[in-house]
Amino acid sequence: MNMEAAMLRVRFTQSIFLVALAVFFPLTDALAANGALALPPASIKHLKGGARGNLSALKLRDQNFYDDNPARYVSLLPGRGKYDGYREYRMPVAAAPASVRAMRVEVNFNGPSPAKQAWSWSLYNWNASRWVRVGGNAGSVEWEWKTLVFAIPNPRRFISADGRIRLRVVSSNARYEGRMDYEAVHLLYTPAAPPAPASASIPLPPAGRLYHGVYPGGRTGEEDDIRLADLTAYDAAAGKTAAWVYFSDNWYHGRAFPTSTAAWIRRAGRVPYIRLMLRSDPDGGRADPVFTLARILSGAFDNDLHGWCAGARDFRTRLIAEYGVEVNGEWFPWNGKWNGGGIRTGYGDPAQPDGPERFRDAYRHIIQICRDEGANNITWVFHVNDGDWPQVNWNRFENYYPGDEYIDWLAVSSYGAQTPSDDYWPVFRESMDAVYPRIAALSPAKPIIVAEFGVTNGNPLGSQPQWARAALTDLINLRWPRVVGFSWWNERWQNDNNPAHDTDMRLQANPALARVFQLLVRGNINVLGTIP
The missing domain is CATH 3.20.20.80 (Glycosidases)
Structure with missing residues (x-):
């Protein structure tokens, strides 16, 4: 791919992403909210399979197109039949769960085509004590990095009383690994009171x-x-x-x-x-x-x-x-x-x-x-x-x-x-x-x-x-x-x-x-x- 074509593709991708943000976080909500957070994962738990890579790599989106730097992403490795695991996110004390107005999940994902292996993300509903599917890798291109964005309706049900959020990912089979370069839970919230300037x-x-x-x-x-x-x-x-x-x-x-x-x-x-x-x-x-x-x-x-x-x-x-x-x-x-x-x-x-x-x-x-x-x-x-x-x-x-x-x-x-x-x-x-x-x-x-x-x-x-x-x-x-x-x-x-x-x-x-x-x-x- 020549440089001009690559830059055009980047601009197009950025435009689509900005449009997506406008859809998922309407302007009126964004202006009404006084705080924004992008929570990185605090911990990971594997229910089936394991992982290769450092969890801290998920804090920074830095892989694009066909980049392949294993130090910059986490590989999810299926066990018997599939991969199954979740990351836990924690809200800071200053942001009360009841103050959250909007939520979205962002994942920079790389893996096989959805036809060969589907990956799905779910959030844990603390009120109903069950997992709720929020999105998947549909539309991704085989072994090319793609940013997946999932809008989350009624977000407060997915936040525990002490501010924990659990995000689960499951593969449909064990044939391939899935890779994540970035995963974050983005929140808009209204602080109880803005901190006084010093x-x-x-x-x-x-x-x-x-x-x-x-x-x-x-x-x-x-x-x-x-x-x-x-x-x-x-x-x-x-x-x-x-x-x-x-x-x-x-x-x-x-x-x-x-x-x-x-x-x-x-x-x-x-x-x-x-x-x-x-x-x-x-x-x-x-x-x-x-x-x-x-x-x-x-x-x-x-x-x-x-x-x-x-x-x-x-x-x-x-x-x-x-x-x-x-x-x-x-x-x-x-x-x-x-x-x-x-x-x-x-x-x-x-x-x-x-x-x-x-x-x-x-x-x-x-x-x-x-x-x-x-x-x-x-x-x-x-x-x-x-x-x-x-x-x-x-x-x-x-x-x-x-x-x-x-x-x-x-x-x-x-x-x-x-x-x-x-x-x-x-x-x-x-x-x-x-x-x-x-x-x-x-x-x-x-x-x-x-x-x-x-x-x-x-x-x-x-x-x-x-x-x-x-x-x-x-x-x-x-x-x-x-x-x-x-x-x-x-x-x-x-x-x-x-x-x-x-x-x-x-x-x-x-x-x-x-x-x-x-x-x-x-x-x-x-x-x-x-x-x-």
Whole structure:
């Protein structure tokens, strides 16, 4: 199939799907309802036969036409005579069963022709204690992915008092397997009361003063396992508390708002600063297999993002957050290199490079979801590296900026040598002098922070304490006048099997480095350890 024919087919399929949505969820109902949910399966039970694949694959529709990636779907394997099993779905506490106004079931299915093997879906009627057939694979094309949509009349009978929904699928024989790439129960409901928005902002420091923050270091190097002990060790070495505490929220460990970490940071009297890391693993320098910018823009993770933003709202107090840390660096999967690069014909405005344009729109999408959820307690940061990698015009960080209407603060990372084996010694002043005019030009008034800076000990090309002293002196003396805060990267990590090659930026590991902070930070009234 040539590309033009394929695109026409996609457009036709999308048109049919949109028409189907209009039929199954009439416009008046959709406008009358205040809430929408797409429930993924919470568990699976096989009554006859079994399955191959991970249940989590059913959360994302990503197989089309003749795609065949077994990691992305679940194969239902018949036992004696047929396959028979059900998935259970659970409504969130905020959506009462009695508030449900409409329901539909969506399945992305692949299997033999209906003439060879029929598959039928049923919902459990909790009132009558029996299964009710709601649809089947009639009309599907043999071994081609097809989205099946079943409208469910009188939906409340299919929801238990505690919010459970059971969806059963049965095959007519045992000759073939059936495949599902996506299965969800979609609901429209009326919330009992909309949650109150949270509103909490962070004031700028008084003129001439700077906020002092930190990434306090963790245990695994994945930046999401920081502890109070890590923070207090840094505070003691620096001689002053950190106003914000920086950490990563890695979605390969879970997609919920990181309430536990944020809560202990708040109890310690600091503001949580969250790096929102939509990625599948900690490996860098490649495209992410799941969390691409295109999928974010398509709405594939909207349910997760709504949940995350609702968690941020319900946290109620002040937060700092960023998506796309060091976006102009190819070591992270949201960099344009992995999302269209400098091509201008695959997405959006043909005058803009696709990779940066996709990022810009994806970040706007995330922020808008949080605004829709009422999470107005977040200060949003646009965070770049001090150098563009790859060093090509389309990858200049200016191309990625979402705009003043979305971003509150601008931020930069500027490091010295990051391993003892590095054969170069970046000077903080030189790096900042080069990047500061560019980042300041993004917006005439947005405050700027040095979100990450640090240098390792043990590199023969330079002294860690001297590097830090020069950097802090320039920051405190306001060499870059719109900079309102900084945070040291206080971490140790292993680079290879030779301990002499380990990176160590921790103040508590080098008394000479700690003395620099105690001299320039501890008693300095212009360096603030709290946010009023």
